[in-house]
Amino acid sequence: MLRIRDYCTKDIVKLRSSHRIADVLNAFLHSRLDIACILDDSDRLMGIISKNALYRALLHGATLDTPIEPYIRQHVVTADADDNLDHVRDIMLQNQVAHGVILDEKGYVLGVMSKSDIIRGFLHEKEVLINWLSDLIEHLQDVVVSINSESQIATFNRAAENIFGLTKQQVTGQSVDDWLPQLSDGLETVLQQQCSVDPRRISIGNHTVIASFIPLSHNKSVNGAMAVLQDITTLEAVAKELESTKNLQHTVQHALALSYDAIIMTDVKGFITNINDAFLELFELKNEALINRHWLEVIPELDMEAVLAGQTIEGGIRTIREKPCFVIQEPINRNGIHLGTITKIIFRQLDEWRDVFRRLEQLESEIHYYREELQRANRQSSAFDQIISQNNNLERLKEQALLAAKSTSTILITGESGTGKELFAEAIHRESKRVGNFIQVNCAAIPGELLESEFFGYAEGAFTGARKGGKLGKFEIADHGTLFLDEIGDMPLSLQAKLLRVLQEQTFERIGDVKTRKVDVRIIAATNKNLRQMVKEGTFREDLYYRIDVVNLSLPPLRERMDDLSLLSEFLVKKLNKKLNKEIIGITTQALMAMQEYLWPGNVRELENVLERTMNMDVKQWIEPQHLPEQIRQRERSDAATLPVYIHEREDRPKESESHSLEEMEKHMIMSVLEQTQNNRTEAARLLGISRSNLYQKIRKYGIKQEVRFHMK
Ligand SMILES: Nc1ncnc2c1ncn2[C@@H]1O[C@H](COP(=O)(O)OP(=O)(O)OP(=O)(O)O)[C@@H](O)[C@H]1O
Numbered sequence: 001m002l003r004i005r006d007y008c009t010k011d012i013v014k015l016r017s018s019h020r021i022a023d024v025l026n027a028f029l030h031s032r033l034d035i036a037c038i039l040d041d042s043d044r045l046m047g048i049i050s051k052n053a054l055y056r057a058l059l060h061g062a063t064l065d066t067p068i069e070p071y072i073r074q075h076v077v078t079a080d081a082d083d084n085l086d087h088v089r090d091i092m093l094q095n096q097v098a099h100g101v102i103l104d105e106k107g108y109v110l111g112v113m114s115k116s117d118i119i120r121g122f123l124h125e126k127e128v129l130i131n132w133l134s135d136l137i138e139h140l141q142d143v144v145v146s147i148n149s150e151s152q153i154a155t156f157n158r159a160a161e162n163i164f165g166l167t168k169q170q171v172t173g174q175s176v177d178d179w180l181p182q183l184s185d186g187l188e189t190v191l192q193q194q195c196s197v198d199p200r201r202i203s204i205g206n207h208t209v210i211a212s213f214i215p216l217s218h219n220k221s222v223n224g225a226m227a228v229l230q231d232i233t234t235l236e237a238v239a240k241e242l243e244s245t246k247n248l249q250h251t252v253q254h255a256l257a258l259s260y261d262a263i264i265m266t267d268v269k270g271f272i273t274n275i276n277d278a279f280l281e282l283f284e285l286k287n288e289a290l291i292n293r294h295w296l297e298v299i300p301e302l303d304m305e306a307v308l309a310g311q312t313i314e315g316g317i318r319t320i321r322e323k324p325c326f327v328i329q330e331p332i333n334r335n336g337i338h339l340g341t342i343t344k345i346i347f348r349q350l351d352e353w354r355d356v357f358r359r360l361e362q363l364e365s366e367i368h369y370y371r372e373e374l375q376r377a378n379r380q381s382s383a384f385d386q387i388i389s390q391n392n393n394l395e396r397l398k399e400q401a402l403l404a405a406k407s408t409s410t411i412l413i414t415g416e417s418g419t420g421k422e423l424f425a426e427a428i429h430r431e432s433k434r435v436g437n438f439i440q441v442n443c444a445a446i447p448g449e450l451l452e453s454e455f456f457g458y459a460e461g462a463f464t465g466a467r468k469g470g471k472l473g474k475f476e477i478a479d480h481g482t483l484f485l486d487e488i489g490d491m492p493l494s495l496q497a498k499l500l501r502v503l504q505e506q507t508f509e510r511i512g513d514v515k516t517r518k519v520d521v522r523i524i525a526a527t528n529k530n531l532r533q534m535v536k537e538g539t540f541r542e543d544l545y546y547r548i549d550v551v552n553l554s555l556p557p558l559r560e561r562m563d564d565l566s567l568l569s570e571f572l573v574k575k576l577n578k579k580l581n582k583e584i585i586g587i588t589t590q591a592l593m594a595m596q597e598y599l600w601p602g603n604v605r606e607l608e609n610v611l612e613r614t615m616n617m618d619v620k621q622w623i624e625p626q627h628l629p630e631q632i633r634q635r636e637r638s639d640a641a642t643l644p645v646y647i648h649e650r651e652d653r654p655k656e657s658e659s660h661s662l663e664e665m666e667k668h669m670i671m672s673v674l675e676q677t678q679n680n681r682t683e684a685a686r687l688l689g690i691s692r693s694n695l696y697q698k699i700r701k702y703g704i705k706q707e708v709r710f711h712m713k
Pocket of ligand 1: 388418420423424486528604608694
């Protein structure tokens with residue numbers, strides 16, 4: 001703003017009312033001013049006296065000595081030093097005076113403002129404005145070009161120099177047609193039509209501009225034209241980029257919508273940027289303005305701290321809304337800058353994928369099976385392949401059994417309960433290629449009074465209640481086949497004699513029948529008792545013993561062939577997987593170590609039962625120590641000092657005291673299982689991994705019955 005203080009004349013004449021005309025004239029002589037300010041005693045403005053007033057006084061008879069007081073004009077136009085030029089000009093015009101006195105902020109005279117001061121002020125103001133304008137035009141981002149009425153270039157700012165590649169000096173005063181043909185049409189149209197024309201899009205080199213053409217007028221007549229060009233090259237590029245970003249965003253949205261998997265994207269601070277329908281479905285959310293909300297607020301259960309910190313989290317199975325989900329979380333980076341996160345949750349096809357993998361595993365195991373079958377066929381497989389072993393002793397027994405199978409000799413298989421006696425007997429029968437059946441009789445399980453009829457059958461009407469048409473005995477059923485006499489040590493002496501006769505003569509009579517029948521039966525007997533000892537004690541016929549002990553296969557207990565444990569376990573887990581419809585991969589080393597330390601009194605049957613029980617528990621893929629029964633886990637926990645019995649047991653034949661402690665242990669175990677099963681012996685035998693008859697024997701042997709009853713009171 002132009003203030004009056006900057007333009008007023010400060011070198012003024014100041015006098016007192018006591019001065020004479022001569023003093024004033026004298027002062028006027030030394031100043032170019034036409035008025036003098038008269039101040040009072042306190043230097044405040046009292047009035048003014050003008051040259052004209054003095055002339056008039058002298059003409060009317062005043063002399064040079066006349067005091068000036070009567071000629072002082074007291075009504076003076078004043079203005080404040082900070083008033084602007086326009087204001088002071090208006091006051092002077094209103095009051096029709098040629099001068100105004102300018103007072104400072106305290107009311108003292110600062111100067112005098114004459115008409116010429118005002119003109120000077122306005123001229124200066126005009127000059128300032130023109131400079132501002134040209135600076136503005138010069139530094140505008142937009143291109144400004146103007147021509148005069150002769151179409152010569154008058155204005156050409158810096159932006160114009162840049163875009164046209166010309167300098168101001170080159171083009172000023174030159175014809176616009178010659179130098180700037182791109183603008184000449186627009187500018188000349190304005191000159192002709194004396195008004196603006198519609199903005200138009202023009203290309204200048206690599207640039208695209210929007211050009212506005214406006215008339216420049218003076219005194220209401222157009223005497224020039226101006227073009228203002230706005231460079232939109234970058235804007236166009238940005239618009240294009242924006243368009244492609246929009247398309248990309250649209251494509252992303254489309255892809256997300258098509259995805260079967262739940263997807264959520266966030267920015268670097270965890271605010272949601274994208275979310276698909278599958279995600280909403282999984283989290284049971286409604287799509288109500290989730291975008292731009294923070295994940296913690298919307299889905300706190302989906303932990304995103306780690307991925308927001310830049311970590312990739314892959315393949316975690318989590319349960320989300322009670323559904324098992326496979327979660328992959330990845331940070332989104334560009335040129336090393338972390339932009340946000342993307343989380344993908346596979347939840348819909350998980351079961352299908354699992355089925356595919358399961359099927360794959362099944363196929364693999366089938367291939368494995370057929371490969372083994374093929375190998376077995378190539379190796380001239382035998383029924384003994386079902387007897388799993390890598391133990392030298394057992395392998396030798398298998399070879400002996402295979403040889404024995406080819407003959408008709410009677411075979412005696414001895415070994416503890418669960419060592420595989422029946423398995424051997426069956427394999428021998430199959431390898432013997434005998435055309436008849438494999439018939440098994442458990443001598444311990446049949447009540448004494450029924451034994452004879454079971455073996456030899458009876459004729460019709462043989463006794464009261466006898467079946468019509470009689471009954472076939474096991475010998476007849478096993479004709480041309482094999483009769484497996486399990487637990488032969490439990491056969492009463494009376495029957496032993498009859499059996500001996502059949503073995504010797506291959507003939508017998510049904511009970512109540514006179515007809516002698518001939519049969520061709522191969523006998524395999526098995527026992528876990530010491531028959532030789534029984535012979536000594538007179539509880540087993542010596543002649544029968546020698547008759548059946550032609551080929552003797554003595555099966556070692558499992559604890560004496562622990563090298564078979566892992567192979568057997570692997571085989572049994574596979575077998576049980578099929579039976580129980582499970583997919584357990586195997587047994588961990590720790591669990592196997594614990595199992596290695598256990599005595600396995602029930603041998604392979606116990607091992608099979610333990611595994612079956614374990615696999616029925618909440619085992620996922622691997623059998624681990626904690627899944628094993630307490631008695632086996634105890635072994636895992638115990639240190640070497642607590643295991644001498646077992647270690648000695650494995651290395652040597654048990655000494656008297658050790659076998660005693662083994663028996664104690666066995667007794668204790670049977671008692672605790674009976675208690676656990678509330679005296680249910682079938683279940684107890686199953687848990688112990690021994691046959692029922694074996695359990696009965698042991699109960700008798702240890703006199704457990706009473707103790708358990710007593711204990712249970
Ligand atoms: N070497 C082995 N390979 C595979 N399975 C075996 C082996 N030994 C035993 N088994 C399995 O262990 C279980 C018990 O075997 P088996 O019935 O032949 O024993 P056992 O000696 O006849 O027993 P018991 O005297 O109590 O009648 C069966 O399921 C059998 O298939």
